[in-house]
């Protein structure tokens with residue numbers, strides 16, 4: 184390999200730090216706007232994502248209007264009441280104490296959509312696994328999330344909304360699928376642990392419990408962390 188194709192140890196360390204220290208952020212947003220050049224870099228990172236058949240099925244809808252943010256927040260409130268009712272007792276109490284969106288506080292919201300028919304009905308790589316265009320769009324979302332972290336921008340994914348509300352509020356026509364509604368902005372700090380871990384909702388699983396080696400149709404647990 185050409186020397187200049189390699190990542191230096193410092194570059195590698197920065198990438199792993201970005202992955203490790205990316206957080207889902209939906210609180211403590213500062214009012215500072217996201218500069219256009221920063222947003223352009225973050226969106227370019229999204230657009231650099233892999234996609235099935237090189238379909239690039241995404242669009243990025245930038246939302247700054249407070250009326251739209253309020254409408255999305257109202258949709259969240261409706262959905263969240265339904266979601267909260269799925270839990271009982273202490274769990275329900277804990278659920279209600281969680282801050283699960285930052286739709287009004289974030290200076291900018293981003294909706295990432297997937298246009299499934301962008302290249303017609305037949306797409307290289309999608310014929311036998313029809314969700315691949317959706318997954319490609321999720322790859323773009325993760326790129327955005329990581330690039331934003333490298334730009335010191337917090338990003339939170341808000342999925343507690345009915346899809347029909349997203350279609351209506353953002354005027355997204357039916358063949359296009361809203362994949363992610365993200366709240367984005369500068370924050371005063373990044374938490375070291377996920378909120379859901381810190382609040383005791385769920386523990387982080389051990390990597391070694393999740394890795395298996397395949398051996399002639401059998402699976403064997405294979406510790407990797409050494």
Ligand SMILES: Cc1cc2c(cc1C)N(C[C@H](O)[C@H](O)[C@H](O)COP(=O)(O)O)c1[nH]c(=O)[nH]c(=O)c1N2
Pocket residue numbers: 205206207208209282283284340341342343376377378379380
């Ligand atoms: C597809 C999808 C959808 C959602 C999320 C994530 C993803 C991947 N997460 C964030 C989620 O809770 C968070 O990623 C995990 O708790 C781990 O925390 P970190 O992202 O590592 O900080 C999330 N969080 C939240 O507060 N409200 C939400 O609606 C959602 N929805």
